[in-house]
Amino acid sequence: MPTDNRRNQGPESSTPYLLYVNCKEKEYTDYVADIVSKDGTRKDGRKWDEQRRIYMKTGIISQAKGSAYIEQGNTKVVCSVFDPRETPRKSEYSVNGELYCEFKYAPFSCKVRRGHQSDAEEKEYSLILRRALEPAVCRHEFPNFQVDVYALVLENDGSGLPAAITCAGLALADASVPMYDLVTATSLGIHGDLKFIDPCVEETSLCNTSPREGNKNHGIITVAYSPMHQQICEFVQYGMMNMDCITSSISLLTKACENIHPLSQQCLVKSVTKALMKKKKTEARLDMSSDRIGC
Template structure:
């Protein structure tokens, strides 16, 4: 039986009431010092972290910051194929992707340049965090999927992947956490939303700064695991933004630490009941 095509309209309109991007000319911070979602400039969104959400993975974690939602699964360490070059240090592999429904506009399934770029940045971050010399001739695979993106997706991926690695029992120097900042004129907005990240300054003077900073920190060792900047920011503004992101990473680290302690406690109680 021949298939029959369903006729579709030549033109389509987005549903009413859906906001597709920041309005041109809008201010990120009001005169009262509040942002569009009611936060002050140095306030991060409430965070929820849960480990052990993927049963078939060696370790996994789910992270939610209001409308930004990320899930991560860790597999390994596993033996590297014989065709790989011999190395006494382990290897890291990262697969980052936005799911098709994660963004405001549907993404084409598959890996594009942005996915590969963020995957490479995650590998660069965790190569300085994971104790690679503890599992020679082996590889750890990190799979990160963004379920919903409302800004700070890379920082959320760093934190979620760190919690998943800890849940898998992979040895690390410290639990690395991520934080982003939108630098807008004299304001530094921690944990920016997607509208704040996409905000374009129509008129940027010579004494004004505008950029987006991504930052990852190992708080216990006070070491920077990753830092990148997009935009034009003067030296003083960059130093101030780095300090603000460092403080944000320390606050996020405490949330992840408490979640890991609770997860280990629940596993211990479950194992104790199973044995008895």
């Protein structure tokens, strides 16, 4: 496999020493007990339907037309959006514009080092990111043009994909791309009778395994939602679940997305207010300088 000599990367087969700190293999019951306590709270003290604290900010990358940064617990994602450009390698005229989305894990973001080239999981997440954003963007406003969206996970502690979708929607709005609504997303982990809103890495690993007894439902559901139109933009499900489990999970996910939506709006309003104040100060400074020249 060809390597990129311009970057100093570690060996492809290397693993961090943290994986070998606790070498004793736990029993299944002990593993579940470490994640969910007897009183129903999770390892970080949250309830099963409680999300992690979210921090958002726009205008992070000065070279991009629009950018956003989100912290969802220990999961950190930065997104950048660039000016529309003519769609490459396309001879026919297109009425609607296109979105080019790229989802990438930083090499240092996961416990096992990621390579520089995109793997199958990142390519799949890039496609999901594009499908989640397309219903919210007024693509007819820039026909035959393409908007580039890049999402980079700086630290992965679970739910990196929904965090990237929320961050990308905020970055598109910061780039003044015409949109119908801000898209928000969240995930739900299911392991038997246990359900985890906004699961972390350990909870995601548990939900990807089948329960030993009882209810065999397990997996991860990710939903991208437009609260203003009450429309699901994208639905992704991994694992094995019956229809009743999926139906009850959708209502939980849409409610969680509606709780994130006001945070995105407040962050965008704060960014616009700050830009207007900066513009007023610049205009006042120019007026003062012109008055001095006139005198």
